[in-house]
Amino acid sequence: MAGDRLLVPRLEGVSQEQFMQQLYPQRKPLVLEGIDLGACTSKWTVEYLSQVGGKKEVKIHVAAVAQMDFISKNFVYRTLPFDKLVQRAAEEKHKEFFISEVMDNFLIQVTGKKRVVLFSPRDAQYLYLSGTKSEVLNIDKPNLAKYPLFSKARRYECSLKGGDVLFIPALWFHNVISEEFGVGVNVFWKHLPSECYDKTDTYGNKDPTAASRAAQILDRALKTLAELPEEYRDFYARRMVLHIQDKAYSKNFE
Template identity: 90%
Template structure:
């Protein structure tokens, strides 16, 4: 989710598992979703880094409200029948969001464009032999780490 969110539990009970966006590298992402489906008993042979992701967990009961910050990965499991309400809001300027994205599931437009550019750059490298692709892809990663990661974020 790219918008902040209040999850309000009206009736029933839900278990919520959250992961910080800083742990994205351990979540085996496919798009915006993790490939790790069984959070309680993950296949560590298939997803060996998953154990490094710091898990935050809570149970929501009737009347509870949970703030889920933008970019936090979350999994919600109904423990019993219930009703929950989500309230989303945009905290970035409106031009940052895709106008057709009601629920905050799409990346901000600048991030979406950057990912498309990166995908094109990686495709461009496909004409090179494997060791060259590897070398230049690693250079790209280092450049991204150098230019994009804020020291305040770590």
């Protein structure tokens, strides 16, 4: 199992002003209850969605197992009529992949139930990352022989029901399991100034431009170190790591 387990706070009756001025600056997950989402919370049934969507073709991910892996890409793309997609979704439990994004996100649970587990970006060193995704797919029964540091990661949990809205700050890793058929809507927005983002990045999957440049500079530095013998390369690479830890890490990350 992972390390500490904390419940994501739940608040009811939060106004827009209260959220923006008091809660949003804290940069922590939060479940908002009692928000008026309109008739969709009762209207969006399997039958209604199948009727409205009809035979319109949509592209989906299809995997042989419930747990899709976006690192090994254990899925293929298929095209299904929308009504067939809804009926299929109503019969399956789906485990969404474990990923971070560079935009803030409201996960609006319109109908149905989800379990969401989140990990702070401050625990990134324990999550065995490949890009923005974690190699640890089964977070409830992780292979600690293969991923021993995962036990140090602090786990935040919540259950969402119809009408709940989960605020997921940018960079927070999240794993989502649908416990019954339901509809969720994600709303993303930019927390940083627009010039910080890649202009071709629609869904917040790419690193901010400054982070991309820094990674490119680091790659060039490592290639330069490769000109040295192994003993020297190892020593100076370790010095670089210590220098980054000393200069770049915020005290808030301790």
